[in-house]
Amino acid sequence: MENKTHFDWKLAVRYGLLAGAVSLSVSVIGMVELFAQRDLIAGVLTLGQVILFLAPVGLSYIIAGKQPPGKKGYALLAGLITSLVASLPLVILVILATSFNLREFLPNVSPALINTLTFGQGVIPGIFILMIVMGILGILSAGMYLLPERFRKPIMMGLLWTLIIGMFSEILTERLRSFFGVGISKVVFSGKALRPTTALVIFIIVTLISAAWYRRGEAVKERIADSPTMQSKQFRWGVFAVVGVIFLLLPFLLGTYLSEVANNVLIFAIMGFGLNIVVGFAGLLDLGYVAFFAIGAYMMALLTSDADQGIAGMSFWLAIPICVAVAILAGITLGIPVLRMRGDYLAIVTLAFGEIIRILVLSDLLKPYIGGAQGILKIPKPTIIGLDLVKPDQFYYVVLLGCIFAAFISWRLSGARLGRQWMAMREDEDVAEAMGINLVSTKLLAFAIGAGFSGLAGAIFASKLTSIFPHSFSLMISINVLCMIIVGGIGSLPGVIIGSLALVGLPELLREFKEFRLLMYGILLIVMMLARPEGLWPSAVRKRELLAYQETGPTADPTAVESET
């Protein structure tokens, strides 16, 4: 009997509407227009266009995969329909915006946005161009699915890297210029974007390399992994040393601006290590983590500032242990009342603590002491043997020192008795207590050490900025750090750095992101929990647990403090 499969129109239309809704959303909330100012490939592609077309292209690719195998025409048709349907909401938006003044309601539906959507060709031709471009992209991306894997993967890699390099052209130009002079940088980049020809060259090179890697890579990797040098201790120390040297020389490679970014990344990483102990190791979801950051920063300001609020006029190095000690004390003080709380109630209470501290800092009540909304100014930078560490590339070493300190302590603790007590407590408090773990001291130690790291980060932060304001200590910081460790992988130490690079470093390099940072974080939190709860660089234990969780269902508990009710 002939197996007759009909083409699933409904599915294609539904996917198209979904993609259209996403594209329409990113347009009307202003993302497309904002990112349209960042060229990736000069005159060809802007970041705004990438964001606009991302959903239709992605869903065309996915729907091509849902077609019955062997029906190549179906896959292409599905891709075409999905992307064409996806273009309809945008077309309607363009028509509406040109006939009515939509801006009254939606301030971001600006003439500039319409211009971007219609490729600057006027309304009627622009609509057709938009639909044609969408359709072609849909077919191309569906066609991509039909390619055999050995072609598909390298091509995708090539595209990805071209986009990434294009995205960072501004910084790469600046770096190339300072190392090789203007000449080279002019060849590769035009203004702040890739030249089309170099983009093509990069695409071809990356594609070829990854094609070669695809054919031979696995074998090579295995051979290296099996070789005895790879497994020896010396080799691991060697890797360690190389990484260390790279970290030490980083400011010379990066220059002033990127050093500043690196400083922020490392400061957040210090906080990440601290929260990783509280949330990742001990399983206590703390949303008021910013409180200790604020306490550390304000202590530093009070102890060292030359302004009226300064009380001691200490040096940075003398003040820093005091800041950490005060933060630890605060951690214990705030920890005691919540010792008996678990899970989501703990999260809400800590959030309330964080907000209370923020409001108190802003209020008139404490204004005589810590300056209210005007903050505290004139915090000196640290000095080493008469040398003021003023510039970001000098200050980097202070931050690096703090970060190494935090990382080292976290690393040693994770394997120590205390670390394993935390993890036992995370899995099941009652069982842990029955095994003889003193819950009170174990929990308090987690809060204390976490708070200490946060205080350290705060103190360094205050000294870096030389002035602090209450607005720097909003709930957003807590959420930011939480996102970081979730993205990196809860309980994983390299994950903290990865998370910090991705969530603190990237948005600083792409400054337009600033406005939509929290929107992205929101999406990221949801997507990570849905698709990759173990994070980008999961810890080995957690990976195993999650595997068991997926196999046995919810009885084995990966992230929770307690089991299902």
Add this chain to the structure above:
Amino acid sequence: MLGSWRDIDWIGIVLWILRAIIIVMVIWGTIATIIDNPYTYRQWIDFIIFGIAQGSMYALIAIGYTLVYGVLFMINFAHGEFFMSGIMTATVFIATPMAASGFLDAQPILALLIIGLVAVIVSISVALLTERVAYRPLRKAPRLVPLITAIGASFFWQHYFRGLYGSQVIPFPVPDVLRGTILIFGTQVLKSQIIVIVVAVIMLIGLNFFILRTRTGKAIRAVAEDKDTAALMGIDVDRSVAITFATGAAMAGVAGLLYALVYTQVHWYMGFIPGIKAFTAAVLGGIGSIPGAAIGGLLIGLFESLGPALFLEGLGIPAPHQLKDVIAFTMLILVLIFRPQGIIGERLSEKKA
């Protein structure tokens, strides 16, 4: 013996001391204020009525927290955003054009009904979308996972609507009929506050009827009791959960309209603080209980409007009204520490709390 000092309940003692300090501070502040008597009788009445109006708004929002917690044992952190999204959309697309065309003043009741309806519809849509995408796939996951997605959803919606309608504060046009005061029991009361209280009471009675008397309400209660058994009895659990979210969001949508009437403005960040306070109200009253949410909401509203004047001022704190949010947050902490089961509401087992 050596072990004996370890047996003392240190934390219990510390918590008792904390409780005593707070009670003493509140009493001291109150007495000092009463002796000082800085406010007139009229002002106190204003504080109380404002507190009740605000409290009834909190009560409506708290219903959403309580319903969802009762059914899923999950803190729907994004609930404040359901509240914000409805009234923001209704203000931008309905209320402002209506005010410009004069319809709002010509037909105030009809206009407010339309605004409220739109707000409710948008709130419900946002809630259903959030539930479908961020909560439903994770229903069997450990309990912290949906809390994290809820935080994510909250931030997403805040900034989505910020992008949509801009980051500025949008004025809400109040019909002329509702401006000014009327005389009730010999005191002048703001009309908008009376409307808020009346509407909130009607909504709460309606909700109670819906949950206790209708088939759907029965299904929701059955799902809250035991999902698996409810499913065996032929109840569509997914549908009941979705209806629970929709009911909570509808209440939040109405609360949004009431907020706009009281404060005469809306903005993208307006959901966060009322959301936290309403959650406090739900916990204070006993989370999972509808009368509890109503009582808790009223209490929080009253504390917040009376508290700064009544006991913070007595303690000699400058500009006490800056600290009204601190009162709500402190109450949240105290309730969760000392009486997690709330005023009404059965004692939740340790595992649940």
